[in-house]
Amino acid sequence: MATPTRILLYGLMAEFATPEALLAAAERARAEGYRRIDAYSPFPIEGLAEAIGFRKNRLPFIVLIGGIVGCLGGFFLQYWVHVLYYPINIGGRPLNSWPMFIPITFELTILIAALAAFFGLLVLNGLPMPYHPVFNVERFELATRNRFFLCIEARDVKFDVDGTRRFIESLHPYGIYEVEN
Amino acid sequence: MADEVDKILASEEIAPVIEPGHTYASITDKISAIVLTRPTPMLWYVGFGISFVFVLILLFAVSYLLTKGVGIWGINIPVAWGFAIVNFVWWIGIGHAGTLISAILLLLRQKWRNSINRFAEAMTIFAVMCAGLFPLLHLGRPWYFYWLFPYPSTMDIQPQFRSPLVWDVFAVSTYFTVSLLFWYVGLIPDLATLRDRARKRFPRFAYGMLAMGWRGSAVHWHRYETASLLLAGLATPLVVSVHTVVSFDFTIGLVPGWHSTIFPPYFVAGAIYSGFAMVLTLAIPLRKMYGLEDFITLRHLKNMGEVMLATGLIVAYGYMMEGFVSWYSGSPFERYLMFYRMHGAYRYMFWALLLFNIVIPQALWILRVRTSPLALFIIAICVNVGMWLERYVIVVVSLSRDFMPSAWGMYSGTIWDYAVFAGTIGLFLALMFVFVRLLPMISIFEMRGLLHEESEK
Numbered sequence: 001m002a003t004p005t006r007i008l009l010y011g012l013m014a015e016f017a018t019p020e021a022l023l024a025a026a027e028r029a030r031a032e033g034y035r036r037i038d039a040y041s042p043f044p045i046e047g048l049a050e051a052i053g054f055r056k057n058r059l060p061f062i063v064l065i066g067g068i069v070g071c072l073g074g075f076f077l078q079y080w081v082h083v084l085y086y087p088i089n090i091g092g093r094p095l096n097s098w099p100m101f102i103p104i105t106f107e108l109t110i111l112i113a114a115l116a117a118f119f120g121l122l123v124l125n126g127l128p129m130p131y132h133p134v135f136n137v138e139r140f141e142l143a144t145r146n147r148f149f150l151c152i153e154a155r156d157v158k159f160d161v162d163g164t165r166r167f168i169e170s171l172h173p174y175g176i177y178e179v180e181n
Numbered sequence: 182m183a184d185e186v187d188k189i190l191a192s193e194e195i196a197p198v199i200e201p202g203h204t205y206a207s208i209t210d211k212i213s214a215i216v217l218t219r220p221t222p223m224l225w226y227v228g229f230g231i232s233f234v235f236v237l238i239l240l241f242a243v244s245y246l247l248t249k250g251v252g253i254w255g256i257n258i259p260v261a262w263g264f265a266i267v268n269f270v271w272w273i274g275i276g277h278a279g280t281l282i283s284a285i286l287l288l289l290r291q292k293w294r295n296s297i298n299r300f301a302e303a304m305t306i307f308a309v310m311c312a313g314l315f316p317l318l319h320l321g322r323p324w325y326f327y328w329l330f331p332y333p334s335t336m337d338i339q340p341q342f343r344s345p346l347v348w349d350v351f352a353v354s355t356y357f358t359v360s361l362l363f364w365y366v367g368l369i370p371d372l373a374t375l376r377d378r379a380r381k382r383f384p385r386f387a388y389g390m391l392a393m394g395w396r397g398s399a400v401h402w403h404r405y406e407t408a409s410l411l412l413a414g415l416a417t418p419l420v421v422s423v424h425t426v427v428s429f430d431f432t433i434g435l436v437p438g439w440h441s442t443i444f445p446p447y448f449v450a451g452a453i454y455s456g457f458a459m460v461l462t463l464a465i466p467l468r469k470m471y472g473l474e475d476f477i478t479l480r481h482l483k484n485m486g487e488v489m490l491a492t493g494l495i496v497a498y499g500y501m502m503e504g505f506v507s508w509y510s511g512s513p514f515e516r517y518l519m520f521y522r523m524h525g526a527y528r529y530m531f532w533a534l535l536l537f538n539i540v541i542p543q544a545l546w547i548l549r550v551r552t553s554p555l556a557l558f559i560i561a562i563c564v565n566v567g568m569w570l571e572r573y574v575i576v577v578v579s580l581s582r583d584f585m586p587s588a589w590g591m592y593s594g595t596i597w598d599y600a601v602f603a604g605t606i607g608l609f610l611a612l613m614f615v616f617v618r619l620l621p622m623i624s625i626f627e628m629r630g631l632l633h634e635e636s637e638k
Contacts, residue, residue, distance in 0.1 A: 082342060
């Protein structure tokens with residue numbers, strides 16, 4: 001049911017003064033059956049991501065893959081150079097002198113894993129994002145200072161402007177705002 | 182003063198890492214105002230101006246070096262590694278405290294790190310930048326530095342990966358990259374704060390671009406914390422490996438005074454020692470200049486003094502073992518080198534290094550010294566000087582006296598050596614000044630989180 005208000009409206013946003021109030025509100029919204037919700041806070045709050053239904057964090061796996069790629073790539077880079085591409089016989093010592101390859105293998109493991117962590121973080125979080133509707137709320141600039149926000153998005157199947165507003169009012173927020181798209 | 186010390190003594194466990202009376206808003210406003218609204222202190226202009234003069238000296242000295250070659254330095258054969266390598270090791274060691282504070286203390290959940298990690302990390306990045314200059318310029322033809330990397334070369338040759346000097350290239354460039362990423366990840370939420378607090382158009386735009394649209398979503402925070410922990414976990418072994426690899430530059434060689442197994446741990450401890458000294462050297466004037474005593478409390482200074490004392494003792498053990506092993510080895514060359522260090526032409530440096538690194542810092546055993554910013558500042562400066570002398574003794578004295586007396590030689594730095602060294606100190610300080618002017622020097626969001634944790638108690 002795509003009514004015009006729904007297209008113009010990104011969602012309804014509630015402002016809270018404390019992290020505890022936001023956490024409680026997020027849990028109630030989730031219990032109420034809302035699924036498309038997001039919470040915004042000026043610092044990380046333990047349990048908040050779980051409260052709005054976040055389950056699977058894929059970042060550690062991405063970093064693991066990065067580390068393995070760096071480790072194998074780093075070793076075989078040196079193996080390839082010294083054994084296959086440009087073998088030099090120095091006093092009859094083995095070409096694959098692997099203990100001497102460990103420092104660079106180690107450094108490249110760290111390097112690729114760290115790059116994976118950084119870019120993984122950006123990609124999974126969808127950053128950089130030059131535009132986002134939540135910034136249309138004037139009070140939202142306090143989300144990076146001392147206020148805590150909960151947004152129930154209009155694309156939630158359970159969303160309906162009046163009903164959701166009534167529900168948010170029952171959470172006793174500091175303020176309620178309509179988020180324009 | 183006595184009352185204050187007694188108070189800290191009495192409340193050893195509850196000494197605050199943040200002074201009472203602050204709210205999320207007051208923390209945010211106070212730290213972001215330094216960048217956004219407060220007038221730049223006069224001292225800033227003076228400090229930046231003086232540092233910038235030294236940056237110009239650096240540019241001049243490097244330009245002259247590029248036209249004339251490394252012959253303008255004091256290096257010769259046998260002492261082919263002079264100031265360049267001494268300064269390289271010194272700078273890279275200084276950087277290590279930043280990573281230690283940001284990564285290792287994060288993993289150990291030391292809450293007091295929160296107000297000093299940001300500028301300690303900045304210090305790491307700037308110190309590594311200064312460090313990197315030296316081996317680069319020491320190459321003689323720095324424009325061919327890329328020969329050290331494996332790339333599809335038309336000359337059909339590749340770097341020798343079994344060489345510690347190539348390990349150095351990989352260790353230092355990895356260290357710089359990872360430190361930069363870690364620092365930037367830490368900055369993103371604070372850049373968003375500055376974006377939202379800035380009232381002028383250009384700062385809003387600039388901080389907005391750098392913050393990349395950060396909006397503090399719970400899911401983003403969750404991944405963010407995972408990424409921070411993972412980066413900390415990666416940076417921790419990295420920082421140990423970097424100075425280990427730097428020490429391999431020496432220990433893999435056969436030169437008496439270099440060929441030793443104590444070097445890796447003793448270099449790492451020395452790095453942390455000098456790094457904490459530099460953090461104190463910077464933190465004490467900064468907190469005074471910007472009135473940040475609420476956030477960088479006496480507790481922080483005391484803790485850093487304790488880390489310095491502990492790492493200083495490890496370094497002292499290193500010196501002791503160097504002396505013992507050179508005697509116990511029975512090698513006449515090793516024995517002679519130790520004798521020459523103590524009694525030869527460079528003896529003043531050796532005894533000064535023992536004074537600055539071992540004797541003076543013992544004052545840190547006294548609580549009153551550990552809680553006095555002035556005393557800590559003086560000790561930190563002594564340690565900075567002492568650690569530089571240590572590297573000088575290791576690099577220069579060992580090379581000047583190797584196996585054959587016919588190959589002995591003397592070394593002293595020329596005016597150009599001093600110009601480049603002083604220039605990098607200027608570059609480091611100038612970058613620090615720019616940093617405290619443009620970016621929040623204390624992590625705002627971590628301070629908010631800290632306040633939340635403290636208020637929950």
